[in-house]
Amino acid sequence: MSIATSQADGPLPAELGPNLRERLFRAVRGLLDVFDHHVGSRPVLRFAAILFVYGVELGLVFYLAYELRWDFATPDEYARQRLTLLIPIVACKLILLQSFGQFRSVLSYFGLADFGGVVISMCTVSGFMLALWYGSEVSAAPSRGVILMDFVLSVALISAFRLSLRVLRTWSIASHEHAGMAERRVAIIGAGDVGEALAKDLLQRRSSGLHPVFFIDNDPHKIGRSIHGLPVYGPLEKLVKLAPMARVNELVITLKGATPKRLKEIVELGRQIGATTQIIPSFTQLASGEVKVERSRPVAIEDLLGRAPVNLDSAGITRLLGDRVVLVTGAGGSIGSELCRQILAQRPRQLVMVDQTEIALFEIEQELVGTELGARLAPLIVDVTDGPAIRGVFERYRPEIVFHAAAHKHVPLMERQPAEALKNNTLATAGLTRLASEFGVERFVLISTDKAINPTSVMGCTKRLAEKTLQASQQAPGNQTAFLAVRFGNVLGSSGSVIPTFKRQIAQGGPVTVTHHEMTRYFMTIPEAVGLVLQTATLGRGGEIFILDMGQPVKIIEMARQMIELSGYRPEIDIEIKITGLRPGEKLFEELRHNEEIHTATDHPRIFQLKSESGPTNAAAWLEALHRTVEAGGSPAIKQAMQRLVPEYTPFLD
Numbered sequence: 001m002s003i004a005t006s007q008a009d010g011p012l013p014a015e016l017g018p019n020l021r022e023r024l025f026r027a028v029r030g031l032l033d034v035f036d037h038h039v040g041s042r043p044v045l046r047f048a049a050i051l052f053v054y055g056v057e058l059g060l061v062f063y064l065a066y067e068l069r070w071d072f073a074t075p076d077e078y079a080r081q082r083l084t085l086l087i088p089i090v091a092c093k094l095i096l097l098q099s100f101g102q103f104r105s106v107l108s109y110f111g112l113a114d115f116g117g118v119v120i121s122m123c124t125v126s127g128f129m130l131a132l133w134y135g136s137e138v139s140a141a142p143s144r145g146v147i148l149m150d151f152v153l154s155v156a157l158i159s160a161f162r163l164s165l166r167v168l169r170t171w172s173i174a175s176h177e178h179a180g181m182a183e184r185r186v187a188i189i190g191a192g193d194v195g196e197a198l199a200k201d202l203l204q205r206r207s208s209g210l211h212p213v214f215f216i217d218n219d220p221h222k223i224g225r226s227i228h229g230l231p232v233y234g235p236l237e238k239l240v241k242l243a244p245m246a247r248v249n250e251l252v253i254t255l256k257g258a259t260p261k262r263l264k265e266i267v268e269l270g271r272q273i274g275a276t277t278q279i280i281p282s283f284t285q286l287a288s289g290e291v292k293v294e295r296s297r298p299v300a301i302e303d304l305l306g307r308a309p310v311n312l313d314s315a316g317i318t319r320l321l322g323d324r325v326v327l328v329t330g331a332g333g334s335i336g337s338e339l340c341r342q343i344l345a346q347r348p349r350q351l352v353m354v355d356q357t358e359i360a361l362f363e364i365e366q367e368l369v370g371t372e373l374g375a376r377l378a379p380l381i382v383d384v385t386d387g388p389a390i391r392g393v394f395e396r397y398r399p400e401i402v403f404h405a406a407a408h409k410h411v412p413l414m415e416r417q418p419a420e421a422l423k424n425n426t427l428a429t430a431g432l433t434r435l436a437s438e439f440g441v442e443r444f445v446l447i448s449t450d451k452a453i454n455p456t457s458v459m460g461c462t463k464r465l466a467e468k469t470l471q472a473s474q475q476a477p478g479n480q481t482a483f484l485a486v487r488f489g490n491v492l493g494s495s496g497s498v499i500p501t502f503k504r505q506i507a508q509g510g511p512v513t514v515t516h517h518e519m520t521r522y523f524m525t526i527p528e529a530v531g532l533v534l535q536t537a538t539l540g541r542g543g544e545i546f547i548l549d550m551g552q553p554v555k556i557i558e559m560a561r562q563m564i565e566l567s568g569y570r571p572e573i574d575i576e577i578k579i580t581g582l583r584p585g586e587k588l589f590e591e592l593r594h595n596e597e598i599h600t601a602t603d604h605p606r607i608f609q610l611k612s613e614s615g616p617t618n619a620a621a622w623l624e625a626l627h628r629t630v631e632a633g634g635s636p637a638i639k640q641a642m643q644r645l646v647p648e649y650t651p652f653l654d
């Protein structure tokens, strides 16, 4: 099977080595730059240069037309006629070209409209000469053969001149833009709509440095056909044979809904042929639905973990969030930023994004601001512990729904600074709940954690206290807001979690450290957890604590292996996996926390509700006591004060 690589080879002969090719590009670029700077930018000079080039071209064509008509033995009589007519005919053509805008248009951009202008100008002059031939005495006009030859040659030469400038500019721009960037030859996996759109984008923008070579697909109806001039091969397994022949060094997966098993196979094939593997997120994940090569991303561990897709009641979520003012705190964080992505997709009237860290907020703002609904964002640097500042946000934006994800979450850090943890995770929540009630917020959702269950850490205890605060606020006199808390366990890829740690270890060349061969953990992907949080927000009536089902446990060593492979290395050969042994108190398997005695099912199979959680009996007194805890002074005193409010808390006292 031969591979049609003409599209991907680029317009220069392949035997030109990269240096010669590069030098040629630079020379062309230099010439075009000289023209642009010294001639193109001066209208009179530019006009004169074009007049000269077109004049010479058209004069030559007129001369040649006679020679061809008379087989290069033009009789003297016609040679004299040619001499008489040369200047008037060329002048007429130049005037017409000028009136059809051919002196104004940029020479190196030659499209259909320009071609039309050239054809009409030349047609008009030829028509005039024909009229002269029919209407005049024998020798006053050129013969019909000369007129035809002159017309065809004029159109061909002017078009060829313009087209060659266009090609030269495209080459030089391509060389300029990816100077130093190695050319990547791409095999597109999947010849469906997404693959087709990607190929079109790549072919249109050669400056991306990515050159599509062929498609590969398993569909027998597509195999053997071609899309945008690129052949479709298949089945997928043929890639191992085809890729080296076509010098493929990048695979881009465009398959809609490919199973994790299929993705794993493709990544493995990519590894075998030494190609990196990228994936285009599905249309539903792309906010604009537009397929562009910049949207591709490396295949991530999350793609391979085989999480069952979460079925959400999207209509209910849209009813809750559509056309509402929604406030997200901690909007720059792992959970908060995903909340912003998913909430914006529900078309809120306004999305108020609050975070105290400028860079985190800036990143999510940059990601979303370019989308269709970017104008509805209100990113604000605000510290939620700053009472007057956060009140200002409520006064100005009047949020209707609040998702509170701002928190300090690192367990060991918070252990050393309990006052800070209490202030940020609990007292700030108490302040926000007060404002929510006061400003008539409809729903307030606290992002909690399973570390709040029988807490053993300051972090867990402060989140438990935040949950209790919510319940106290629910019971506060005159409150109309529905306060809900959602607990869940580890999410994949959040800052400081195992995935960034493995990534760092792989980037450093290993080893990747795993505590035990059999170690398993429950994980959710961030989009999965946040989708369920939004679903939970539609369920509660107020005062409930919900728990998300974490799905199937993941074997940590398997995850480490897959991440090494995704980075293009071989586990144990290129990167070592080091077993470090269990640390004191660390468990091999996490216990499932979904105990039917304490949890009840809800309308959603992956969301449970904590039974009999009524919160503090005397809400006002409880909140008062909470505010006094922070005044308790040093670390052990605060921990003990927290224990009085959360009797199930077992503090670590050093």
Ligand SMILES: NC(=O)c1ccc[n+]([C@@H]2O[C@H](COP(=O)([O-])OP(=O)(O)OC[C@H]3O[C@@H](n4cnc5c(N)ncnc54)[C@H](O)[C@@H]3O)[C@@H](O)[C@H]2O)c1
Binding pocket: 329, 330, 331, 332, 333, 334, 335, 336, 354, 355, 356, 357, 360, 382, 383, 384, 385, 405, 406, 407, 408, 409, 424, 428, 447, 448, 449, 450, 463, 487, 488, 489, 490, 491, 492, 494, 495, 497
């Ligand atoms: N990451 C997980 O695995 C996970 C799992 C379950 C629950 N949670 C909970 O979700 C919440 C958010 O976690 P995350 O992983 O997104 O953390 P993160 O550290 O990625 O994000 C927290 C964000 O809150 C911001 N923030 C902190 N204090 C603030 C303040 N006073 N004012 C304004 N902004 C503030 C931070 O700047 C940060 O951008 C935490 O309560 C955490 O316990 C996280």
